[in-house]
Amino acid sequence: MKWFRHFLLTATAVVAAAVSAADKPVLRIGYSDWPGWTAWEIADKKGFFAKHGVDVKLEWFEYGPQMDAFAVGRIDAAGISNGDAMVLNASGARNIIIMINDYSNGNDKIVGAPGIGSIRELKGRKVGVEIGCLSHMLLMNALAKNGMTEKDVTLVNMPTHQAAQTLASGDVAAIVAWQPNSGAALELVKGSRELYTSADEPGIIYDTLAVSAESLLKHRAEWSKVVAAWYDVIDYLNDPANRDEAMKILAARVGVTPEKYATYMKGTRFLTAGEAMKIFRKADGFGSVYGSSAITDKFFVDNKIYKENVNIPRCIDPSFTRAYLKGRK
Template sequence: MSLVKKALFVGLSLCFSATSATASAQDTTKLAIGMSGWTGFAPLTLAQKAGFFKKHGLDVDIKFLPVKDRLLAYASGSLQCVATTIDSFIAWNANNVPVTQIFMLDASHGADGIAVRNDVNDIKELKGKTIAVETAGASPYFLLSYMMHKNGIKMSEIKTNTLSPQAAAQAFNAGQVDVAMSYEPYLSTVRENSTGGKILATTVEYPAIIDFVGCNPTWLKENPKAGHALVAAYSDALDMIKNNPKQAYTIMGAEVKQSAEQFEKSASFLTWKTKEDSRAYFKNDIIPFMKEATDILIDTKVIRKAPADLNALFDATYVN
């Protein structure tokens, strides 16, 4: 090959490569997801670290934020999607911050709970006590409200000390508070430190913590493939947990400074949900639960009125 022909060939090759790279970049959808270090959200971290988001054409930035900051970031447009509980999605929509739930992440079966000193044996004994719990609007506060509601106790009949789930568990273990609401992986530190305290009740008895990924409805309309790509990447993460659990738990545990063994133990208190689980929940369960949750949110003054249409708070097409 002559030098001229060779130069022309190389130039065309470089041009083709640049065009391909540009096309690939154009096919990639950028988004930011807000979440916490809650064990139930960890497959999203796994999807990022293992390259599943990238595989499905997503460039995802995961931001770890407390629920209040998550709301502010989402409302300002800094986040396109969030991972949180159904009750939070209800509250956001009720306060004119539209967000659409598109797939189920997990359901807690003991991963959220209330820690007390050993002399407390019934939730009714908590009337008049001070409870360390995250701010109103966060999932621990809702679970506490749900527990009180089921036991005929008004939130006005207890006192609250605002602490994050991690700080609440640490304060309880240090003997600084006598009652604390927390969740995994932090609740396991209470389980492991049984001296002077115990877990009085969890989501085994009070199944009120169900998590979804929700996204901005306008963003979803502008990026019609992105919702399906999120579900696909999350499904790949669940497959990795099933087929290569050691590596998956190592990756997910590292994000919250836990060993694979510690993280696997904390994960045993919840169930990650498949696309089929989401489909069934959307069909049968989400509306009844949202109605009950809405009543509690109104009663505890987290919201003033119910969202106009509960059916508008979710879109099942992304799992169908």
């Protein structure tokens, strides 16, 4: 009977393991060609998801199509800006920011065509921008700081990944885009120059991980593991010994040289968990993700991107980063 008991226990364990594996969710995360999101590639390639026992499927998109996929539930989470998370919430695609990857510190740029040397010189001219995205808000911020409004320029709706081609066409006096697209425009169009960047208004664009409310409700513990895997990425990036390998991983995903990709990193301010928690505090202004999101929300309503203000506190959950920090003590 001992052999039978052993067989029964073994069979029970196998069945339990199979059931557990079947119950374990596969979390689908969309990511795109911004350095703070492309860095999810490191979590995959270095085994950080596996280390924390979470099953993640990364899905690569252009940024706009990624938002569309997230809105219809094709993916469970997306690397999107805090402002675009508000846009999706306003449209009924309920999502919650659980993590702040970074803030743009120069990678979002207004690039002027040859002969254009300042924002004021754009008056009466055409500007290529993806209308309704935060690039649009960056442009409005730059115009306001120079005593201008949107009425002083003509907006040309442009998919961000076509920024370089749009500037090269000669049809616009400037484009607004983020890396690698802004850098590609500067490189392709000789004589073009930066007119204004996100470094001129730190906190205007926070890059986040936004999770659908449904997935967060069902799989909260698994998303905590994703957050832990991300902070392994931050630790990895902050170790100078990993720099060359990191640039190879990121560059391969985007299709440029490691040397070129290293230039994109300079305008992205990656955040440690401790730094992110300071930004998660509730405060007015661009120094807080709540304040920044409220300013962005007002911008979108004022510019008729959507009609009614979003309930900002419902869209942001700092508890995952807080719990991660508590677990590290």
